[in-house]
Amino acid sequence: MSEVLSLYVTGFLTYILPPVIVVSIVFFIGKWKAQGLAKQTSTAANAAGLHSRPPYHGAFLALVSFLPAVLVFLTWSIAEGPVIKGMVNNTLPASVTKLDQGKQDLITSVIGTIENGLNKLDQKELDLLKSASKGDQAAVPVEPETVRKLFESKNIILADNPEPYLLAAALKSRDLVQFSTYGKYIAFVLISIAAFLFAYSSIKLRLRARNGVETIIRWFLILASVIAIVTTFGIVFSVLFETINFFQIIPPSNFFFGTVWDPRFGWGATGGDGNFGQYGFLPLLWGTLYISIVALLVAVPIGLFSAIYMSEYAGPKLRSIAKPALEILAGIPTIVYGFFALVTVGPFFRDAGAVVGLEINASSVLTAGFVMGIMIIPFISSLSDDIINAVPQSLREGSLGLGSTKSETVTKVVLPAALPGLVGAVMLAASRAIGETMIVVLAAGIAAKLHMNPFDALTTITVKIVNQLTGDHEFGSPETLVAFALGLSLFVITLMLNVYALYIVRKYREQYD
Amino acid sequence: MEVQEEMSKDLSTHSAAVKRRMSQRLKKRQAAEKRFQFYGLAAIFIGMMFLVILFTTIIGKGWPAFLQTSVLVNVNLDPEIIDPTGERNVDKMMQANYTKIARQGLYAELGGKPKNRRDRKLMHNLLSRGVDVQIRDAVIADPSLIGKTVPIWLYAHGNVDALLKGAIDRNTDNSSRLVKDKQIAWMDKLVAEDKMVKRFNWGLFTHPASSQPETAGLGVALIGTFFMVIIVLLLAIPIGVAAAVYLEEFAPKNRITDVIEVNINNLAAVPSIVFGLLGLAVFINFMGLPRSGSIVGGLVLALMTLPTIIIATRAALRAVSPSIREGAYGVGASKMQTIFHHVLPLAFPGIMTGTIIGIVQAVGETAPLLMIGMVAFVQDFPTTPMEPATALPVQIYMWATSAERGFVERTAGATMVLLAGLFILNAAAVYLRRKYERKW
Numbered sequence: 021m022s023e024v025l026s027l028y029v030t031g032f033l034t035y036i037l038p039p040v041i042v043v044s045i046v047f048f049i050g051k052w053k054a055q056g057l058a059k060q061t062s063t064a065a066n067a068a069g070l071h072s073r074p075p076y077h078g079a080f081l082a083l084v085s086f087l088p089a090v091l092v093f094l095t096w097s098i099a100e101g102p103v104i105k106g107m108v109n110n111t112l113p114a115s116v117t118k119l120d121q122g123k124q125d126l127i128t129s130v131i132g133t134i135e136n137g138l139n140k141l142d143q144k145e146l147d148l149l150k151s152a153s154k155g156d157q158a159a160v161p162v163e164p165e166t167v168r169k170l171f172e173s174k175n176i177i178l179a180d181n182p183e184p185y186l187l188a189a190a191l192k193s194r195d196l197v198q199f200s201t202y203g204k205y206i207a208f209v210l211i212s213i214a215a216f217l218f219a220y221s222s223i224k225l226r227l228r229a230r231n232g233v234e235t236i237i238r239w240f241l242i243l244a245s246v247i248a249i250v251t252t253f254g255i256v257f258s259v260l261f262e263t264i265n266f267f268q269i270i271p272p273s274n275f276f277f278g279t280v281w282d283p284r285f286g287w288g289a290t291g292g293d294g295n296f297g298q299y300g301f302l303p304l305l306w307g308t309l310y311i312s313i314v315a316l317l318v319a320v321p322i323g324l325f326s327a328i329y330m331s332e333y334a335g336p337k338l339r340s341i342a343k344p345a346l347e348i349l350a351g352i353p354t355i356v357y358g359f360f361a362l363v364t365v366g367p368f369f370r371d372a373g374a375v376v377g378l379e380i381n382a383s384s385v386l387t388a389g390f391v392m393g394i395m396i397i398p399f400i401s402s403l404s405d406d407i408i409n410a411v412p413q414s415l416r417e418g419s420l421g422l423g424s425t426k427s428e429t430v431t432k433v434v435l436p437a438a439l440p441g442l443v444g445a446v447m448l449a450a451s452r453a454i455g456e457t458m459i460v461v462l463a464a465g466i467a468a469k470l471h472m473n474p475f476d477a478l479t480t481i482t483v484k485i486v487n488q489l490t491g492d493h494e495f496g497s498p499e500t501l502v503a504f505a506l507g508l509s510l511f512v513i514t515l516m517l518n519v520y521a522l523y524i525v526r527k528y529r530e531q532y533d
Numbered sequence: 534m535e536v537q538e539e540m541s542k543d544l545s546t547h548s549a550a551v552k553r554r555m556s557q558r559l560k561k562r563q564a565a566e567k568r569f570q571f572y573g574l575a576a577i578f579i580g581m582m583f584l585v586i587l588f589t590t591i592i593g594k595g596w597p598a599f600l601q602t603s604v605l606v607n608v609n610l611d612p613e614i615i616d617p618t619g620e621r622n623v624d625k626m627m628q629a630n631y632t633k634i635a636r637q638g639l640y641a642e643l644g645g646k647p648k649n650r651r652d653r654k655l656m657h658n659l660l661s662r663g664v665d666v667q668i669r670d671a672v673i674a675d676p677s678l679i680g681k682t683v684p685i686w687l688y689a690h691g692n693v694d695a696l697l698k699g700a701i702d703r704n705t706d707n708s709s710r711l712v713k714d715k716q717i718a719w720m721d722k723l724v725a726e727d728k729m730v731k732r733f734n735w736g737l738f739t740h741p742a743s744s745q746p747e748t749a750g751l752g753v754a755l756i757g758t759f760f761m762v763i764i765v766l767l768l769a770i771p772i773g774v775a776a777a778v779y780l781e782e783f784a785p786k787n788r789i790t791d792v793i794e795v796n797i798n799n800l801a802a803v804p805s806i807v808f809g810l811l812g813l814a815v816f817i818n819f820m821g822l823p824r825s826g827s828i829v830g831g832l833v834l835a836l837m838t839l840p841t842i843i844i845a846t847r848a849a850l851r852a853v854s855p856s857i858r859e860g861a862y863g864v865g866a867s868k869m870q871t872i873f874h875h876v877l878p879l880a881f882p883g884i885m886t887g888t889i890i891g892i893v894q895a896v897g898e899t900a901p902l903l904m905i906g907m908v909a910f911v912q913d914f915p916t917t918p919m920e921p922a923t924a925l926p927v928q929i930y931m932w933a934t935s936a937e938r939g940f941v942e943r944t945a946g947a948t949m950v951l952l953a954g955l956f957i958l959n960a961a962a963v964y965l966r967r968k969y970e971r972k973w
Contacts, residue, residue, distance in 0.1 A: 023916075025849065027917075041653070051814050054923045085548065132806055149721070157907075218555070232866065233608055234605045234868075237869060238779075238869070240775060241776070241778055241779035241783065243775075244771070244772045244773075244775030244776040245775070245776035245779045245780055245784070247776070247839075248772070248800070248839055248840070249793055249796060249797075251799055251800060251839065253809045255803065255807060255808070255810075258808050258810070258815050258819075259807070259814065260813065262810075321576065322576045322580055323576075323580075325572050325573045325577075326576040326577040326580055329570070329573025329574060329576065329577055332573075333570055334577075338577075342577045342581065345581050345584060346580050346584075348580070349580070349583065351827075351955065351959060352897075353896075353897025353898070353926055353951070354895075354897070354899065355897070355926040355929050355930055355933075356948050358930070359929060359945070359948060360587055360591070362933055363590075363933075363941060363945075364590045364593065387636075394583045394587075397580050397583075398580075425563065425565070425566045426569075427565055427714070428562070428566075430567075430569070431569075447948070448802070451802060452802075454802025454804070455803075455806065457804070457900035458900055458926075459742045459804065461900075461930075462930075465912065482806050482900070485904075486900070486903050489904050490908055495818065503810065503812060504814070507765070507806065507810040510804055510805050510807060511803065515799060515803070518799050518802045519799065521597050521790065522795070522798060522799075525832055
């Protein structure tokens with residue numbers, strides 16, 4: 021415990037505190053200079069004084085001094101890895117660069133291992149390595165064995181005696197990394213100093229420091245909103261990219277129109293006879309839709325009726341208890357629902373089925389759908405509550421004035437008026453149910469089948485994504501890549517539901533506003 | 534005349550019939566009204582009943598997890614076994630046979646080592662398989678104990694624990710029961726001597742992963758969740774608030790910003806598992822961050838929380854009265870000064886409430902963390918976010934799918950810990966809202 025604490029304290033003292041101190045000093049230098057200028061001229065003819073208040077000058081000085089240097093430093097850090105890798109690869113003999121991608125990756129990782137090992141060697145051992153890297157041209161030839169044994173003595177295990185070109189590449193890579201690291205820090209310091217001198221000399225009475233600072237802040241705000249947007253594209257492109265990889269191995273017709281889900285695990289190990297198994301998407305889609313329908317059958321009546329009662333009948337007292345209570349259901353993590361389904365609801369349905377003579381699996385469409393229904397009750401009830409409340413009071417009063425009862429007003433006037441919004445609410449809930457993972461992982465089963473029996477297990481898209489990615493499979497194999505194809509399908513389905521539902525809700529809202 | 538009389542008679546009988554039918558219909562309509570109200574009440578009642586059932590089930594199953602049966606054993610820390618050379622080398626002392634020490638202590642408590650090999654095995658099975666670690670930790674913490682006989686509370690075996698808690702029925706047949714008659718006799722003896730007691734289970738909060746329920750704890754999971762919350766706070770709040778300020782206050786209202794708005798609303802509704810795929814493809818495969826590390830989990834959860842924070846912040850900014858802005862402009866503040874000095878501080882409670890709701894979602898999230906390999910059996914406590922860790926909900930998932938019966942109560946106990954944490958966060962959000970809420 022104390023070791024960890026001291027690790028964090030030293031980390032703070034070396035990496036966080038010094039930059040903060042330097043930046044603060046620069047800030048105060050700028051502020052003091054501006055204050056000094058203001059004092060000199062406060063009585064003079066220049067009645068306007070400073071354009072910006074002194075702290076803005078300080079912030080201006082600090083930002084202009086360090087921002088360019090930080091940007092250069094970051095760009096350098098991002099670029100150095102690929103650039104160095106490219107330069108190292110250029111030193112490799114042609115026999116290596118002609119190999120396929122997998123073997124090249126292997127060689128790169130061996131070079132990495134050797135490079136990491138270099139740090140553990142002393143100068144004499146390094147010299148030995150240097151002559152070994154020259155191979156036959158070395159003044160004193162080194163036995164290949166000795167290098168491997170040297171590494172073994174430092175707890176670094178190499179599979180083979182390293183070829184001279186590997187050693188040369190590792191040494192070169194290390195030199196480049198060192199050079200680049202020094203270069204990066206030197207560049208940082210030089211750019212900072214130059215920028216500081218420039219900014220310091222530009223602090224004058226009429227310097228528009230506030231405008232400068234505000235422009236920089238504004239760019240930061242734009243950058244932050246760009247990140248939020250980039251996330252969406254990140255999702256789409258990363259998932260799309262892997263999906264395309266998947267469809268290069270498995271034809272899309274196998275995926276989209278296949279009715280059998282039977283991925284062959286471990287095809288790589290058996291050499292891959294070209295038969296990767298079947299990746300039929302339809303059984304998973306069916307399971308997803310079936311379970312979601314069961315969930316909606318549970319949630320829509322309960323959610324809708326409680327929304328109606330709360331908005332049309334309930335007094336403030338009941339409302340103040342029931343509304344938060346139902347909203348608690350929305351705040352419970354889905355893993356808790358999954359556990360509830362696994363240990364309580366599943367066995368309960370199984371036993372209840374046994375009493376009436378029905379064979380109900382503990383993990384079944386019914387269990388998963390029922391528990392998921394409980395989960396989405398609050399979505400439906402609170403959205404419907406808002407929508408019903410948005411129906412203008414005049415419609416209700418007109419109906420009541422004609423002599424209809426309250427329930428007739430609700431069913432014949434309020435609900436038809438609210439219908440588009442309610443459909444939107446149900447669609448939002450449906451998209452929530454389709455994307456739900458933990459309940460179905462624990463309660464729906466893993467059998468990818470096409471059947472109508474609600475008492476038997478079925479599986480969903482999300483369950484299969486989890487199954488395909490939690491095993492130990494090679495990343496490039498179709499067994500794992502299919503998860504991205506499934507994820508993309510899921511994304512598209514839920515996106516369409518959401519866009520349409522939001523469109524309906526918004527359009528409806530405008531009518532009465 | 535007759536015709537007229539007949540007609541009026543007709544009319545009166547007719548109107549009587551109408552009246553009768555009217556009153557019948559009215560009754561029906563009023564009955565329908567009653568039924569309708571009943572449906573509404575029933576729906577609310579059912580919804581609340583689900584809530585009650587959910588909580589009672591979890592608390593009913595989970596509370597025993599906070600108690601753990603332990604046995605007070607006087608263990609003789611024999612230097613011959615622990616440190617025969619006497620050099621106090623920690624590495625060598627780590628590898629000593631502490632199980633033997635524990636067993637010898639147990640023999641002494643229960644009247645000698647059983648002759649029969651079968652009985653010996655039964656006696657050994659009273660203790661957890663993790664007791665060697667307990668003795669080892671005590672010795673490493675204080676090597677001066679070596680050579681002394683000290684009383685140590687050792688964990689009982691999971692089955693013994695289950696029997697004392699009533700999860701295993703002691704009245705069933707000996708052959709099919711997990712705890713045999715002989716073991717029960719020993720247990721009764723120890724219980725009578727107050728040497729076998731249910732004690733508060735601190736280990737549930739501190740122990741790392743283990744294959745035995747009695748030594749399994751949430752230690753690694755709590756650290757992992759802590760790291761991830763810190764990362765989410767550091768990334769999602771500044772970026773989210775800044776993005777919301779730009780979109781709400783600066784961005785021109787045109788088609789592009791409309792698209793961005795729809796985009797962010799939809800991002801909030803993307804299934805969480807898709808964010809896990811993003812994390813796997815971008816952070817692990819492309820950027821090469823460590824699999825199972827809480828840094829990746831934190832990044833993924835930060836991206837998930839971002840839309841929630843942006844939406845909440847925009848709502849909070851919109852709720853600040855225009856008179857505040859106009860007042861600030863009136864005394865010559867720039868737009869930036871108006872926003873940062875006047876609008877943002879007033880919107881702060883709303884932003885915090887939205888942020889806490891986002892954090893609550895992130896803390897309870899499981900599916901994306903499964904994608905990025907946080908379902909790992911982690912026995913070493915992570916000291917930095919780069920090291921493998923699990924998270925609270927993931928630990929619940931792992932225990933829920935584990936076959937050992939002792940894990941059911943652990944799972945429910947861990948769920949109670951998770952729900953308690955979320956409850957505190959939600960309470961903080963409600964408090965903030967109540968305290969700082971103002972109407973313009």
